Amino acid sequence: MLTPNEAAGSSRRAGLLEAPSVAKLTVHYESGEPDRVIEFDPREAPFQHDGEPGSLLDVILGHGLTLEHACGGNCACTTCHVIVTKGQRELRPSEENEDDLLDKAVGLTPNSRLGCQAVVLDPAAEIEITIPRYTVNIDSGSHGR
Numbered sequence: 001m002l003t004p005n006e007a008a009g010s011s012r013r014a015g016l017l018e019a020p021s022v023a024k025l026t027v028h029y030e031s032g033e034p035d036r037v038i039e040f041d042p043r044e045a046p047f048q049h050d051g052e053p054g055s056l057l058d059v060i061l062g063h064g065l066t067l068e069h070a071c072g073g074n075c076a077c078t079t080c081h082v083i084v085t086k087g088q089r090e091l092r093p094s095e096e097n098e099d100d101l102l103d104k105a106v107g108l109t110p111n112s113r114l115g116c117q118a119v120v121l122d123p124a125a126e127i128e129i130t131i132p133r134y135t136v137n138i139d140s141g142s143h144g145r
Helices: 006-020 058-060 095-104
Strands: 023-029 035-042 081-086 110-112 126-131
Touching: 023 058, 058 110, 095 110
Parallel strands: 023 126
Antiparallel strands: 023 035, 081 110, 081 126
16 A cells, blocks of 8 residues: 555656646757747647648747748748757658758758758657758849848
């Protein structure tokens, strides 16, 4: 038999296990802006109307941050290029169209993704990204920041 204190501790631990999962996205900026942390439930996506529902772009814009997206988040440019430094496996894998576009991104790395296509799959994900200082708008040839 459990003592009253053991039973209370057991029920508190069980309550912690039942708490809803919250994903965490940490955004680092090469430009020197302060890091930002967003806590969210990917099951509540979409958070706004640009990018795939639950994508990094959707989460970032829906929580008041900025990520350039010249094509409206339709996987037609590379302006929403981000570098995933933690949690790559907690994102939907890239598809051929995204990979083809990423070949044209400035500062491409093995962990590069388009923010509009990188959909958060795990409601308890811990993801960290870096937003590069520069992007290129392939459609217009203009350079952004």
